[in-house]
Amino acid sequence: MAKGGTRVAEAEVEVEGNGAEVLVEAMVAAGVEVVFANPGTTEMHIVGALDTAESGREGVRSVLCLHETVCAGAADGYGRMKGKPAATLLHLGVGLANALANLHNAKRARSPVLNIVGEMSTWIKGSDPILNMDIEKLAETVSSFTRTTESAEVIARDVAEAVVEGCYDVHGRGGSCVSTIILPHDFAFQAGVRASVRRVPWRPSRAISESFDGAGDFIKACAAALRQPGRKVAVYAAGAATLGGNYERVGKIAAACGAKLFCESLFSRLDRGVGSPHAARLPYFPQDALREFSKYDVVLCIDAKKPVAMFGYEKGPVDLIPLDEESLWEIDCGFDIDSALEMLYKETGASRIVPGTNCRGVFVVKESRPRRPAQNGKLAAMSMCNLIAAHQPEDAVVVDESLTSGTNYYEASKGCPKFSHLFQTGGAIGIGPPLAVGCAVACPDRKVINIQADGSGLYSPQALWTQAKEGLDVVTVVCSNRKYNILNLELEKQKVTSSNHAQNLTSLSDPPIDWVSLAEGFGVKASRATTISEFDELFSNAVRGKGPHLIEAVI
Incomplete structure (x- = not known):
């Protein structure tokens, strides 16, 4: 049984147990509360540790999924709604392979997900047992952070770094927030492991944010471009810009600048309805999207990848915003989005926007549901x-x-x-x-x-x-x-x-x-x-x- 309680530093606790128990203690310390699992032989000690590790008994919910694609999709949904990672528990490379399609969706949604993938014991892997695979190569197709643990003593360190650097993208690299830890079987059952478990704050501060050189000047120049008279302006928002208070700020910025507000066609999450902005959804087919963006002189992308065509149709477009760099502005992973939006909000004078009064129709201000159709007739x-x-x-x-x-x-x-x-x-x-x-x-x-x-x-x-x-x-x-x-x-x-x-x-x-x-x-x-x-x-x-x-x- 993992033993906890010896405080090493304010953010660390020393634990002792087998490798799997240290893993569970480290996951809980990193804020993981749910494990969506489809385990196999190499993960049995991790399953056991959910009971025997003190933090596992008290703080982790295990959810059995009958296929790994369910584990991955469930962890994605959890991450989109909570803003913190759930874990998946997957069996070797074959289990990870079954999960890859929905891990790809999680990657594109930038959902925080922590994959725990079992691996062959170090002393048998070289003999190429029947389920042996190159797990790292599979994981790297969807993960920003991939690591095969090199010893039982560094399990806790690996988990903390996976969550901070990968799931929370503390370095602001952009891209995937999926992390994958690959744990050899023999490290999981190794007894007597002592480790310092690091407490990870929820959404730790970015290593870079508004403080990087030129951020203030960039935001001021962006605001000036958006408010330049006589120019048609569009704001294209995604990710953190479409949630809760940020989405409200984005809507008011668009209204203050007389801009048309757009969201992605395949968006991750929009907090919608009465009291929220209503964004026009970017058309799915690339010719239609290109035609729409061609109407504007200035486009601002906020936490949104510059849109490109989903497929390469014959004689079809690639880039969907036909503007040069001077007319296309991007607030992306180089910024802390919350801070950047607050700065832009002030620079554009968006605080004067009152939904329903001077919001230019950007906000939904009263409930208006569709009329229920006539009851007779076939469902369509x-x-x-x-x-x-x-x-x-x-x-x-x-x-x-x-x-x-x-x-x-x-x-x-x-x-x-x-x-x-x-x-x-x-x-x-x-x-x-x-x-x-x-x-x-x-x-x-x-x-x-x-x-x-x-x-x-x-x-x-x-x-x-x-x-x-x-x-x-x-x-x-x-x-x-x-x-x-x-x-x-x-x-x-x-x-x-x-x-x-x-x-x-x-x-x-x-x-x-x-x-x-x-x-x-x-x-x-x-x-x-x-x-x-x-x-x-x-x-x-x-x-x-x-x-x-x-x-x-x-x-």
């Missing part, structure tokens, strides 16, 4: 979106992987009471149900609604079992059009004509997936709606209830 995508927005409760968390079926939801929900809206940020499908798991664990007092495309949902239906096991308050709406409709749009856009094979490779109707039986098999209450009136009743009841519920919306 638009009526489904309108009914979700009509019934969703205040402070909901909406996990949106609806893709083509949910196109109308963004505008339909504009006037809803405040809520958080999460999207499929990295483009790798199958994130919705796992992301909902993480959000529900992070925010147990908020209703989580997962608007889920049927094809994408089939990548990770195992998340439903975790929702049932943990009693998570998630309502999943499956947009059951029984086809990969986005691929039909891509076929049309790329002028590909292939009637037989295209139908064969995009249809989910033969045989149709029975989502009700699938969900019930995982222990989730489920129902099916084919008409407007059925969906209206089922969804309104589901959001008023508790616990997991799935509705197959046949559209």
Whole structure:
């Protein structure tokens, strides 16, 4: 059993135990409270340490996921909502490989995630056992911090550095906030390890922020460019700029400058609804996005990567903002975003903006839900979106992987009471149900609604079992059009004509997936709606209830 309590310094505590127990103590000291796990042989001592380490017993919740993609997506959702890392516990390289798609989404969302990946014992790895892989190379595709622990004595150091340098990006490098620690099996069961465990503050201060040379002058020049008379201005916000108080400041800055406010097409999280700004969503297809940005003389990107096309279409554009460096301003990882926004807020005179009075329509100032559609008739995508927005409760968390079926939801929900809206940020499908798991664990007092495309949902239906096991308050709406409709749009856009094979490779109707039986098999209450009136009743009841519920919306 790990023993704690000997204070070495204000931020350190000395512990003793086996390597796995030191790992758990270090994770808890770094602020990790949840582990989304799919462990195997090489992780058994870590599983044991969650009980035997004193901090593990008191401070860690373990959540079993039936596939590693659920572990990764859940950790992503948790990180987006809490702003601090959850851990995944994965079995060797094969487990990490199964998690990579949703770790890619977490990378693009800049979600703090700490992966703990077991490795072969050091003395057997050279013999190339059957599950041997180059785990570091896999991890480096998604992680900003990757390290194979070199001895049991440095486990605690490695965990602290992974969280500070990787998950919290204390050096301001930008990019991924995913960290991966690879722990050899023999170090996990090594007994008698003594280590100083470092307490990691939540969101430690950046090593660089507004204090870097020229920051003040840059912000003043940026404000002057935004307010230059006669120029059309756009503000493109993402990441930390679209959360809570920062998003309010961004909205007021846009209003003060007479700017059009945009958000990413595949945004990480927007805190939306009454009292918040309403950003125009950047069009998905690159030609449309380029056409939109071509209307502006000055564009400011705030915590947003300069947008480029998602794919290289024939004769299609790459860069979507057709401006030179003098007209494109970027407040990015070189700044502490909170500090930079406060400075820009002052320089633009945004404090004078009052929503509903002089905000130029940037803010939503009163509740205005969609009218409930006529009850007779077959359910369609638009009526489904309108009914979700009509019934969703205040402070909901909406996990949106609806893709083509949910196109109308963004505008339909504009006037809803405040809520958080999460999207499929990295483009790798199958994130919705796992992301909902993480959000529900992070925010147990908020209703989580997962608007889920049927094809994408089939990548990770195992998340439903975790929702049932943990009693998570998630309502999943499956947009059951029984086809990969986005691929039909891509076929049309790329002028590909292939009637037989295209139908064969995009249809989910033969045989149709029975989502009700699938969900019930995982222990989730489920129902099916084919008409407007059925969906209206089922969804309104589901959001008023508790616990997991799935509705197959046949559209």
